[in-house]
Amino acid sequence: MATYLTITNSKELLRLPTENIVYVAGSGDYSDIMMADGKKRTVTCQLGQIEDMMRDQLKQDGRHLVRIGKSLIINMTYLSYINPAKKQLILSDCRHIEFYLSASKEALTDLKIYFENHVS
Amino acid sequence: MADIKDTEIRIIGDDKSFDSTRPLQGQKVTKKEEDNVSKFNIPEGRLVKNHRSYGCLKPLIVILLLIVILCLILLFIRINRSNSHVRLGNSHNDLGNYPSILMESTDIESRFEDFSTQNINHIDSVLSDNSGTENSYCEIIEETINGIPIRVFLPINLLPDLFVGKIDQNDNSILLALQAADIRKDNGMIVGACVDNGEIISKGIAKQGYVAIIENKISIGVSEHSPLFEDAVEKSGDFFRQYPLVVNGEIFDNRPKNVSIRRAICERNGKICIVETLQPVSFHDFSQILVDYHVNNAVYLVGSKYACGFYRDENQSLKSWGDPKFSNEKNISYLIWRRQN
Numbered sequence: 001m002a003t004y005l006t007i008t009n010s011k012e013l014l015r016l017p018t019e020n021i022v023y024v025a026g027s028g029d030y031s032d033i034m035m036a037d038g039k040k041r042t043v044t045c046q047l048g049q050i051e052d053m054m055r056d057q058l059k060q061d062g063r064h065l066v067r068i069g070k071s072l073i074i075n076m077t078y079l080s081y082i083n084p085a086k087k088q089l090i091l092s093d094c095r096h097i098e099f100y101l102s103a104s105k106e107a108l109t110d111l112k113i114y115f116e117n118h119v120s
Numbered sequence: 121m122a123d124i125k126d127t128e129i130r131i132i133g134d135d136k137s138f139d140s141t142r143p144l145q146g147q148k149v150t151k152k153e154e155d156n157v158s159k160f161n162i163p164e165g166r167l168v169k170n171h172r173s174y175g176c177l178k179p180l181i182v183i184l185l186l187i188v189i190l191c192l193i194l195l196f197i198r199i200n201r202s203n204s205h206v207r208l209g210n211s212h213n214d215l216g217n218y219p220s221i222l223m224e225s226t227d228i229e230s231r232f233e234d235f236s237t238q239n240i241n242h243i244d245s246v247l248s249d250n251s252g253t254e255n256s257y258c259e260i261i262e263e264t265i266n267g268i269p270i271r272v273f274l275p276i277n278l279l280p281d282l283f284v285g286k287i288d289q290n291d292n293s294i295l296l297a298l299q300a301a302d303i304r305k306d307n308g309m310i311v312g313a314c315v316d317n318g319e320i321i322s323k324g325i326a327k328q329g330y331v332a333i334i335e336n337k338i339s340i341g342v343s344e345h346s347p348l349f350e351d352a353v354e355k356s357g358d359f360f361r362q363y364p365l366v367v368n369g370e371i372f373d374n375r376p377k378n379v380s381i382r383r384a385i386c387e388r389n390g391k392i393c394i395v396e397t398l399q400p401v402s403f404h405d406f407s408q409i410l411v412d413y414h415v416n417n418a419v420y421l422v423g424s425k426y427a428c429g430f431y432r433d434e435n436q437s438l439k440s441w442g443d444p445k446f447s448n449e450k451n452i453s454y455l456i457w458r459r460q461n
Contacts, residue, residue, distance in 0.1 A: 009305055009306065010306055010307060010308075011308075026378065027380060027400070027424055027425060027426070028378060028379075028380030028381070028400075028423055028424030028425075028426070029380075029424060030424060030426050042426070042443070042445070044305055044446075046378065047378075048378075051130075051132060054132050055132055055133070058132070058133060059133065060133055061133065062132040062133035063131065063133035064133070065131075065132040065133065066129050066130065066131055067124060067130040067132060068129050069124065069125065069126035069127065069129075070124060070125070070126050070377075070378060070379065071126075071378075071379070073132070103126075104126045104127050106127035107126065107127050107128060110128070110129050114129070
């Protein structure tokens with residue numbers, strides 16, 4: 001059964017299936033949520049607030065989501081390629097979508113090690 | 121949750137059933153692997169530290185020595201009262217056409233250059249030579265301070281005003297417009313006290329910085345209770361609140377620690393200008409840029425790549441920025457400069 005991330009305020013409600021969230025990128029007081037259909041949704045929340053919502057709503061079902069540094073949350077199920085030396089990170093479903101991202105070498109090294117040791 | 125550094129990762133999710141001390145199924149665990157696995161015993165919300173931190177004293181000593189040398193050089197520069205640029209090499213985005221999230225330099229070149237005083241002298245001469253003339257325009261200068269590119273807007277013989285509501289970019293009398301006060305996410309009201317043409321729009325001291333426009337004169341400062349609020353009401357002026365960034369030439373620390381495009385209204389040698397960064401920086405770094413740019417006082421204006429604004433260049437061509445989707449809010453406010461009639 002799919003789990004959903006719900007973002008709501010006094011005016012509107014946004015409900016997103018977490019399995020289709022590829023990554024979330026923070027930019028000041030806004031965050032861009034990139035979905036697996038290639039569409040990007042911008043919300044008026046800081047990345048830290050998105051992270052807190054994910055933690056509160058998803059609990060154990062949020063294990064596939066990782067915050068990388070100050071500006072990025074990724075869905076590890078789309079993790080396709082990591083190169084810490086080149087600071088490259090590619091998220092892809094190997095079918096229709098492919099996103100090239102960048103993060104610090106140290107964070108990508110930790111992510112690679114964590115992925116090797118804990119994720120099948 | 122605790123703040124996270126750019127070099128760290130954090131697993132989201134309640135992983136009570138996970139036990140990193142057990143070997144992975146079917147895998148023979150050597151002692152080295154055991155060490156690696158045990159280091160990743162991650163309770164919920166714990167940060168994953170770089171496993172290479174163990175036994176890496178040499179690189180740490182090298183880094184510390186470099187920091188000491190850098191501090192000595194900066195001290196030398198400050199003592200000689202010269203401004204130097206430390207230029208970092210261009211961020212090489214070799215990731216194709218896809219967006220790069222974090223701007224990091226892959227090839228770092230450190231070299232010291234004499235600080236270019238040409239543009240600062242140019243600003244001073246523009247401000248002093250044109251005071252009292254009839255020319256009304258907005259001078260735009262691009263500069264690099266501390267390796268960060270900035271754009272400076274200098275209103276020359278223009279009338280400042282606060283405009284609340286949906287702005288018409290086709291109004292040719294407006295030469296410069298930037299979003300002014302923040303809007304509350306819960307009720308859509310303006311954050312902090314706001315006065316528009318003598319009418320009180322909202323009240324509050326959410327942020328200590330303020331901008332007041334009374335009888336066409338702009339004042340910026342920091343105070344929890346400014347008499348200029350009452351003055352603005354009595355004299356049909358304008359008033360709004362924002363984060364203070366620089367006070368009497370010193371950095372004012374603010375709580376937000378994220379990075380974004382930053383904008384500020386600045387008072388420099390008694391003249392008003394707008395400074396905008398052309399790449400994301402933190403509040404602190406932005407304040408440092410302004411201090412190094414010899415700004416005496418500065419108050420924040422709405423930043424980020426989504427906040428809307430525009431200006432008209434020397435050919436009266438309209439240049440705008442931001443996401444129009446976010447310009448439809450009822451209480452959106454703009455700091456504008458109009459031509460004098």
